[in-house]
Amino acid sequence: MRIAIGIDLGGTELRAAAIDETAQVLRHARLPTAAEAGPIAIVEQIARLVDNVSSGLDPTGIGIGSPGPLDAATGTVIHAPMLHGWRDVPLVQLVTDRTGLPTFLENDANAAALAEWRFGAAQGLRHMVYVTVSTGIGGGIVIDGRLLHGHRSLAGEIGHMTVTENPIPCACGGFGCWESLASGSALGRRAREAGLQADGPMTARVVAERAAAGDETARRLMAEEARYLGIGFANLLHLYAPEMIVVGGGVSAALPQMAEEIARTVSVRAMPAYADVPIRAAGLGTQAGVIGAALLALPG
């Protein structure tokens, strides 16, 4: 059975795993990303992780899921704002030169979408949208059994559709983007503004826990978060007509708490023809990114 190495290049953590063709994780390893040290240092980290997880195995290649924008066709990361000095980095070339293995590159949300579509919640469907809701909001779209890339792989930046005229500044430089309204960071910001207190940083998880424990302010914040998510989900239904929306990322842990309010929002805003499309939590959890990355090197 073929084996490939998946690399999930995050702003804080670099994960690697050896995966077989049935998406079983045979071995895995992780390092804190050397985000400040520039591309070459990270290529060294990747090579070390590849050595680590492939010893005794014979991997056919490496797939890398990276934050974007990036050009999957040329293997270049155009810009990764969370990684210092990452502009037009020929990552595929650098990793191939260093490891001798064929290497493939994909947007991290696209990689996770691929994993969820081939082995996770959306297995067997022709059309699906994967949404990751954490610090930001990203997306990966499968239409007719293929990842939607668009011109220069720039399609599916679903976090940056404007959903409100309220000029909330977004990390992208725009205003009123879905991400600025519905990401985990946005929820944390609203929780601080509402006076909610936390021992450590105010995260979506803290708000969700407080809400589950009955705190009224936290419950109101979670209902608002659910409504904002629902607005975006309704948009995705009209735009891509998936058979399922799969939700991953940290905030998806609170999906059961939010399900009712999300469903209510979608039913008001989506036309009846879309009403029966399920919205499900990712089936592969936090592993979706690294599994999907490996699948890039294991075409099905």
Next chain:
Amino acid sequence: MRIAIGIDLGGTELRAAAIDETAQVLRHARLPTAAEAGPIAIVEQIARLVDNVSSGLDPTGIGIGSPGPLDAATGTVIHAPMLHGWRDVPLVQLVTDRTGLPTFLENDANAAALAEWRFGAAQGLRHMVYVTVSTGIGGGIVIDGRLLHGHRSLAGEIGHMTVTENPIPCACGGFGCWESLASGSALGRRAREAGLQADGPMTARVVAERAAAGDETARRLMAEEARYLGIGFANLLHLYAPEMIVVGGGVSAALPQMAEEIARTVSVRAMPAYADVPIRAAGLGTQAGVIGAALLALPG
């Protein structure tokens, strides 16, 4: 050279044309749509128009562009709100039975997109988005040289993405949709609210003419319209990553007047990677719909 008949089924007008493989219109005809008379009466109108435009020619088939939602694969119009009694109409079967010609069905905006992509403004591109702005807002998306359909052909309902939390009611039953903000009808409504007077109905064309003549209120209304269009265009760039946005429909006649404000809005809201994507008026004008419909029966 092969010839096909295109039918553009509109709420007020039914158009037909005989088209050759180079998209030349050989003959055309039109009738006021019998919108109140039910599907069978309209099938009779279609058959009459087909006879009319095909005499002396030998068409290989018929393509119909219809308002949706519809299922292109089964040839069924699911619901056409502007046509009385149109629910689950097996239009392809009805027209084939009546005319004896192979018949194809497509969403009207998709048909126009196909025409603009194969013979109009977006000729030769791999990825394009066609937007029609008139009474409502519709879209047709070409990705990797293929129309984007999604599940049950329901993708590309771009008029119904929420772009504002301002709860403006939309014809779809939702609130704050792009169509409710930026369609010709929305512009006409704002013009009436602003006290602009017209001899006949207050249309987008009237507002555009007044603005061109220097009326300050009309100019402000057109700038606002341009901003609303720009917000939606920026969304489409992030969502589909086209190489070009092509704009058709009545309101597109005012595109030159609005170009500067549209460009300003897009440059503020779209990430730099999308900045150079042109936004162009449709090359085939009001013929795009009927040409695209005929092309359904002339696969390239």
